[in-house]
Amino acid sequence: MKSVLRGLLAGAALPALMVGSALAQDYGNFEGYTLRVKLIGGAQYEPLYATISEWEGATGATVQILSRKNHFELDREIKQDIAAGTLNWCVGSNHTSFAPQYGNIYADLNDLIAPETLAGFTPLLLDHSTVDGRLVQLPRHSDVSNLFYIKSLYEDSENKTAFAAEYGYDLAPPETWDQVRDHAMFFANPPDFFGTQFVGKDEAITGRFFERLVSNGGAMFDDDWNPTFNSAEGVAALQWFVDLYNAGAVPVGVPNYLWDDTGLGFASGTVALNLDWGGWSAFFNDAENSSVAGNVGVLRAPKGDAGVRTGWSGSHSFSITTTCDNPEAAASFVTFLTDHDRQMIEARMGILPTRTAVWDDALAEFAAAGDDFMVEVFSTFRTSMAEDAFTPPLIAEWIEVSNALWPRLQAAMVGDMTAQEALDAAAREAREIMEDAGYL
């Protein structure tokens, strides 16, 4: 009997030992401690959370997930926690666009995470994660958008001949946004097929407008925080969206589109060109889900009038509250969630890593597997993250300014206002916001 018991105990201990040995570093011992966390939820984020039990096994701690919501709902919940003084949890999902709103509720991770660990992250992303000189978040994965397109459209000789006759230059994957406009209008055959599409509401369209503004040489604000997005560069940026909408080159419903709509729309095979983030890559090339699988090309985002590529970027991240009762355990947990092996799990789905080494290892893994498409995707997005990425102004008022801007962008698209009128109206509201906040 004793030998049977010993055998059972040995068998029970084996997985724990295997887990312990599988982790690349020592995450400490927090036996009996319960770490309370609030995480972003959603299908693409869940595979990472399936590994939390490994950290629990290695450290003896338990993770209690208090919330698992989308970012907008989580943002509301965190604001309620701030207002109610109930920040009785330790780790929260965060985002570079949201982080500046939260004041000082999150700890400076420079004090909690070893410099050699931080050295593994892309320096630019740590800069983007810094607010008022404090590293308030550890980047989990990054977003930047590049241009996916249906390759066969560009290989078709009839398309090449017809395009050259109509537009006076050769049809080839676009290098500028003006070319994207021409190509989109050329390919469009509504309501069956569209040249391109874009997200059309919330911060999503603000971000798209913002990156086109920057690519044209404009800026959201001047050095004194006066709104300047109603400049000639801004009007040209907005007019690009308006022209495509009026020409029927994009689906008529785009003012109501968000990320799922554009991703599913491109996968349905009814859209020629689609600016989107890397997380869709594997889905676009999966024959079970996508009509364009095997026929997808990817390009660095095109250039605007100023010769600058669009590169609106941000990072999903983890933060630790200043009220956390065990910041060492929290630091261990966020380090675990962003370590090499965890980032490889997400990279295999096409999600962009934040650790330099993961870019190399993911590319090597795709190449070894003969997955040329994912090699192309990762090579393109790596260049884009290194050379083109830029964030919106990292100020607390960004979301509020965005909420003043996007309804006006829509108004121009659907013809309620001209581009100049829409941007002037939004700039007046943005000025009021900046005045209230004490910038002006």
Place this chain on the structure above:
Amino acid sequence: MLFVVAVPLIFSFYTSMTSYRLTRPETIQDFIWFRNYIRLFENPDFWRAFLRTIVFLAIALNVELLLGLGIALLINKITWGQRTLRTIMMFPMMFSPILVGFQFKFIFNDNIGILNNALQSLGLTTQAIPWLVDAKLAMFSIIFAEVWMSTSVFAILLLAGLFAMPRDPIEAARVDGCNSWQVFRHITLPFLMPFVFIAMTIRSLDVARAYDIVAIMTGGGPAGRTELLWTMIARVGYDNARMGQANAMAYLSTILSIAFTYYFYTKLVAARRYMGGAE
């Protein structure tokens, strides 16, 4: 009552006269008198949303009433399978408004939505109909989703009224030669009116549940075309974290709720008086 109703009301009224921001709790002491209200009176977007909410309430509640009444009358006639039908009728109520919002957002999607694809496949249109973009169609679409979810509330309450109805007056009317329409118009409907106004009162207070539907289907857009008070208040209060201003909006919108409730309550009293009931 004091703690459940009065304290929150007084507290939120106080905060509506501050520059209170959720992310800066100390601003709750920044008293600015009526500045939030003055800004609202000068804000045409707010008043457009106010009027749009009245139109939304008026159309949605009346359509739900008519459809609910029709369903209740039909189910009341059935003698076999009535319990099963009553259960099936309640299915839409069991969906969360968020799920209903997603469901109808994809039904009404112009490119990959079921509705446009069906209409194009049947040859009824060659265009992609902008269900969630055109001002009238977008309002129609969110009202349609709201009606789909909530009509059964009216149907159940009115069915309860029909079950409680005495048979004698109807039989007497038929003996006197009244046809079906006359029986309905002069006996059934007056008897049901108190139930109608109770249902209207309950639904007018409960209809803000449609917030999730609107938020997911259109987010109040495009260009504010489907903006209702609830989406505007949520955006200002939570996304912009300006809870003081949002509370000022909420207080003005309370006028709307009181007006609707008062109207339906006076109608309820009048209907009960007509039926000889207690006031």
